[in-house]
Amino acid sequence: MKRREFIASAAALLVSPRRSWAQGTRRRLGFLAVGDGSGQALNQTELALFDGLRSHGWIDGRNLIIEYRFSQPPDRLPASVTDLIARSPDVLLVAGPQAAVALKSATATIPIVFVAVGDPVGVGLVQSLSRPGGNVTGLAAAVPGDFLGKRLEILRELVPGTSKIALLVNPGSPTHRLILAEEVPRIAQQLGMALPIVEASTAEELDVAFASAAAQHAGAIVDVGDALTFVQAPRIIALAAKYHLPANYFFRHYANGGLSVYGPDIADLFRRAGGSVDKILKGAKPSDLPVEQPTKFELLINMKAAKALGLIVPPSLLARADEVIE
Numbered sequence: 001m002k003r004r005e006f007i008a009s010a011a012a013l014l015v016s017p018r019r020s021w022a023q024g025t026r027r028r029l030g031f032l033a034v035g036d037g038s039g040q041a042l043n044q045t046e047l048a049l050f051d052g053l054r055s056h057g058w059i060d061g062r063n064l065i066i067e068y069r070f071s072q073p074p075d076r077l078p079a080s081v082t083d084l085i086a087r088s089p090d091v092l093l094v095a096g097p098q099a100a101v102a103l104k105s106a107t108a109t110i111p112i113v114f115v116a117v118g119d120p121v122g123v124g125l126v127q128s129l130s131r132p133g134g135n136v137t138g139l140a141a142a143v144p145g146d147f148l149g150k151r152l153e154i155l156r157e158l159v160p161g162t163s164k165i166a167l168l169v170n171p172g173s174p175t176h177r178l179i180l181a182e183e184v185p186r187i188a189q190q191l192g193m194a195l196p197i198v199e200a201s202t203a204e205e206l207d208v209a210f211a212s213a214a215a216q217h218a219g220a221i222v223d224v225g226d227a228l229t230f231v232q233a234p235r236i237i238a239l240a241a242k243y244h245l246p247a248n249y250f251f252r253h254y255a256n257g258g259l260s261v262y263g264p265d266i267a268d269l270f271r272r273a274g275g276s277v278d279k280i281l282k283g284a285k286p287s288d289l290p291v292e293q294p295t296k297f298e299l300l301i302n303m304k305a306a307k308a309l310g311l312i313v314p315p316s317l318l319a320r321a322d323e324v325i326e
């Protein structure tokens with residue numbers, strides 16, 4: 001090779017590291033997704049991951065191979081974990097605490113990036129937010145503080161005078177177990193309210209949970225939020241209407257028919273997860289990547305649902321809402 005050609009080639013490599021990396025061997029990402037509930041396709045929120053990966057130069061089918069498996073329906077989780085681990089991906093991406101804990105239990109060597117886990121320290125995924133340790137890092141679904149309390153306060157504004165609000169939880173969720181043990185007793189005492197617990201770990205059990213809330217004369221209900229309730233939105237919204245229960249939900253798509261939503265912008269978390277995957281594919285260790293926290297929280301109010309429940313939404317709540325659906 002002539003000296004001038006060698007210098008030009010070397011310079012091109014120096015100024016275009018991303019391109020030179022992308023032209024190498026295709027890397028492999030294992031994605032344990034919640035999906036749309038069918039066990040066959042991603043949900044709309046998870047699709048934001050592709051934007052995040054693309055912004056860092058990673059294109060599925062070009063320089064990246066993404067293997068998809070699903071944690072919903074719930075009976076799919078064990079097989080999905082086993083299958084993904086067996087494929088030896090360069091990095092694993094996982095949505096939700098239950099699936100994240102299952103993946104961590106299955107491998108201590110493959111890097112794991114989680115998305116939308118409420119308390120990653122409390123459920124044992126990382127040692128601390130700033131210094132995760134081990135092979136796991138990711139993006140939390142909440143910031144330290146009284147997040148559940150804020151959701152209950154929203155319902156108290158919508159249903160003045162209510163003294164009993166049911167909490168819909170999944171007993172299989174490590175985050176929910178933590179909330180029940182550490183937060184609920186304190187919040188109930190602080191607000192002077194009864195917070196009866198209704199449980200569902202399958203779609204069929206949701207019907208029993210709402211019937212139980214109504215039988216206990218709850219004035220409203222909070223869906224604490226997990227992978228099951230993410231994919232069961234139509235069923236849960238219908239049950240809330242059937243039992244005339246004003247509700248607060250965790251996920252944005254519940255605003256399409258549901259009364260109120262307060263939670264993080266999870267699509268934004270998936271976009272940002274692309275950055276974490278990029279760093280690991282380029283050699284960073286999960287133990288050196290601090291857990292990121294949500295920066296965007298959304299309050300949505302559905303006025304049609306409020307009218308159907310006979311509720312008057314206070315102007316102060318409307319003023320705080322990021323979106324009011326007429």
